[in-house]
Amino acid sequence: MDHRAVPRLAAPAVAVLLALAALASGCTGATVQGRPGASGLRDPYFPRAGNGGYQVEHYALDLDYDPADGELRGTAVLTARAEQGLSSFNLDLSGLKVDAVRVEGVAARYNRTGNELTVRPAEDLKKGEVFRTEVEYHGRPKPVVDPDGSEEGWITTDDGAVAVGEPVGSMGWFPGNHHPSDKATYDVTLTVPEGYEAVSNGELASRTGVGEGRTAFAWRSREPMASYLVTAAVGPFKVTTGSTPSGVAVYNAVSPEEEAGSAAALAKTSEIVEWGSGRFGPYPFGTVGAIVMPSETLGYALETQTKPVYSGAPDETLVLHELAHQWFGNSVSPKSWKDMWLNEGFATYAEWLWAEDHGGVSAQRRFEAFLAGDTSVDPGADGDWAAFPPADPPGADHISDEPVYVRGAMVLHRIRQEVGDEKFFDLLRGWAADHRHGNASTADFTAYAQRRTGHDLKRVWDVWLYGEGRPKAP
Template sequence: MDHRRALSRLTAAAPAAAAAALLALTTACTAGTVQGRPGASGLRDPYFPKAGNGGYQIEHYDLDLDYDPADRELNATAVITARAGQALSSFNLDLAGLKVESVTVQGEEARFNRTGRELTVRPAKDLKKGEVFRAEIDYRGEPRPIVDADGSKEGWITTADGAVGVGEPIGSMAWFPGNHHPSDKAAYDITLTVPKGYEAVSNGELASRTDTGGGRTQFVWHDRAPMASYLAVAAIGKFKVTTGRTPSGVALYEAVAPAEAAASAPALAKLPEIVEWGSRRFGPYPFGTAGAIVLPAESLTYALETQTKPVFSGAPDEDLLLHETAHQWFGDSVSPKSWKDMWLNEGFATYAEWLWSEDHGGTTAQQHFDAYLKGDTSVDDDAGGDWAAFPPAAPPGAEDISGMPVYVRGAMVLQRIRQEVGDEKFFALLRGWATDHEYGNASTADFTAYAERSTGRDLKKVWDVWLYGEGRPK
């Protein structure tokens, strides 16, 4: 994500109302003893405690989204395949706004209730622990943005020529029901049906493009790699689409708003080189395709590392394209266990910018590090900022998880490790971290243990001062 972005704490649904709704569902059940128990309505994330849901893990989303930019109406079906982690009498999905028409579980009609951003589903029969179940939700309405405290928007955003669905941190609930926490990753098939003349772009590979009649075109996208829901994207617009391959064979798909095509061309021309460079530095590119979605300028106030196709609001420059592409390793393939681990995304992507510059004859990572220590803006324009306002591994609140320390001081942590262990062990650590945790989730504690184990060095002073320490390190 672009470090200018600041995320906010979202208001959780009122506990009393949620409890009352769940009690109503439980007491309304048919005769017989309930063997299961309700799944939790949140995962107690340090910053977004109501995000995600307990009692199950989703294995696959099949989203069928029909959207018309003219009336902004979304008609959709979400088919969710999940595995119960406990015996379940009911389970929750995160969904903001939109009207739920019907829900089935294992092919049978299920009762459901809405409370705030929680959709509580009561299957006709309790689900057994370990049971793989299929829930189908039909829903419709005009999807809306979710507005953060700083005024930035996520969720479903209308653009000058269409719309885009984005999700960091929990905005995906504005356009599809799900388990919206990064710790629950799943495969995705996303079908987008739009008026003829529009392009519709999502994650992974384009499986088919079909004229369905009645002036509509259907795009079917498939991403088999596990993906956190905040990385899902649905972009609809009058894009200019180009395709290709990197020298090593990674497929490329770029969808660019026509007004941004000329300004985007210099950076996008570097994308094949960026993917190949990252594969050398961080291990093989983790997905079958790479690319970019360039929206009309000012559609968003940030860029976002949506899986396989980062989203840019207006033409990106080379550094921004590099940053979001680096996230494909750090954040997308290796995803955080909680939002407190955000520096593992942003610190690594920021360090990738420094490393790209160093490898291409520009400012070295050490020179960036020194510039921030000295506040030398002649080396780095942002060096005068408050990069030490808080420890990168302990942001004070949800509004801080995209703050400058998460990006810059996070990158400085990596440079301190490099100083301590030397280049050979450091670059082996970078590559090993990305490859050994591919498609998984990791916490800060996982990283610190891995770094010490892989380098054979005690790095406690680095963690105490740079990662968790208060005040400005020296």
């Protein structure tokens, strides 16, 4: 300790110094001011998707829809945790009119700019605080158009509607933090006219008549879910229920005109779940099923969590693909949209494995066929699968292109060739188990694969995952 004399300071100067020291240590009695949360998470392909400063833990969506007039009325209650002090925060919402916003039960100021709803609570939120935001809204939802020209969001039909969200369409029917990195649990209640069925993710908690010829369907998703995987479907569906041998509840809702064409493929659901549980580890959810819309509704299927949506009757391969996503894409979700190959490459390779395990073409033979362009083995073998590296699509309009699917699957087969079957299938099961109900990036996977298998896979990454041009046979 230094005992040298210290010059005396006047009382006002001492007070100032003490105040500055208190500010520096965060020990003042004054309220620490929050700052605005970021509008957008700077995703490589969708920079305005999602929002910064908080993470949503739970959504409670209470929706009222009448197919006769197309009007959607909703109340969304978001329970979130502040990751910083917040003076304001944003929600993603497209088109619909906001009627009221409350934070912790107190009316909040808000304004709209494009697809951003900015909320200003009456009092700043503290870092770590769990808070509830309630948004009342209504309107006739309009589809959200993707960069590749496809439509998503709330899609109407002649006698109902279906909500699909990949990549950002969920903002077309409920306000939220719409980026896959922010997963939450959900309760979705759909109130519709009698004679209609209303379906969402998870389990049906209740079905209740609410008067005036309307019925409320309450659905509950206990496992975390990315918002693009949330669905809501209204229609005169034919509903069938059951369970798999391991006890997973099955719930299928099929448009009457698609019932006959869907029967054979949907009958494979239990078998696929049991097979996937053997190959990839335990099925990650408590329920499974399907929503089959009329064939003209969409130009694609989507792996909405627990109940994939099909536009028209699916075949066995499509059902297999969408159910494989329940492990890869839904339970293990991408950290950003640049990581799409972790969804689609894995689900495509699951198709190859299913065929191999059921007396069809082996994965090795299919891999060779794509290298050779041999359409006698696979009709898509002469496609543009090598147009770009699967881990680096050239833009948002290419994240669902063929290289993400096929070359992504070929990356997995190259790992299998390098490490052998025992280590490869251990890798698949370990990846699904260790990242269950979480998010992961391509960098996470490459590091995990090398650590789990004990092999140096740098050449696979350099040539097949990130390399330009058409790779040569190994």
